[in-house]
Amino acid sequence: TTLNSSLAAIVRQLRSTPSLLSLASAPSLCLYRPPYGLKDKAQKMAGFLRAVRLSAPRNGSVLAETSNSTELCLRIAHALKATSGAVPRAWMRFHTCAVVGSGGGLAGARMGAEIDAHDAIFRFNAAPVGGPFALDVGNRCAGG
Structure with missing residues (x-):
C-alpha cells in the first residue's frame, strides 16, 4: 500500500x-x-x-x-x-543508548535492567543511579 x-x-x-x-x-x-x-x-x-x-x-x-x-x-x-570536531573512535562502538532524566517518571517502573542493557547510558539533571533506585533506573552511566 x-x-x-x-x-x-x-x-x-x-x-x-x-x-x-x-x-x-x-x-x-x-x-x-x-x-x-x-x-x-x-x-x-x-x-x-x-x-x-x-x-x-x-x-x-x-x-x-x-x-x-x-x-x-x-x-x-x-x-x-x-x-x-572529530568524533572520538571510542564513541563509535556504541550501537544503542538510553537517555535518563530525573523527572521521577521511572519511579516504580522497574526499567533498570532494560536501561542497563544499552551500550551507552546518559543521565541528566542529577538523575539517580544505583542503590535504592537500581531496579527502576539501573546502575550504569555512559559507557561503563
Missing part, C-alpha cells in the same frame, strides 16, 4: 542519516529540512550566517532561492562541521 511504501521510505531515510553532524558530508546536510538536515529558506540561512558573523553575502541582492539557498546551506554546513 501507499502508506507502507511511505513508511519504508522514511525508515530508509532515518537509517541513512548520520547520528552525528560530524559524520555527515556538507552536501548531504543540505538535502533535507530540519530535523534531518540544514536546508531552509535563503533569508533564514543568511540571517543565521550574519548572526554568527560568518561571510554571508552583503551586497543586498537576493538571488534565486534555489541557488542562493544551496550556497548558504553549504556555508553553514562547512562552518558547523569545522567547529564540531
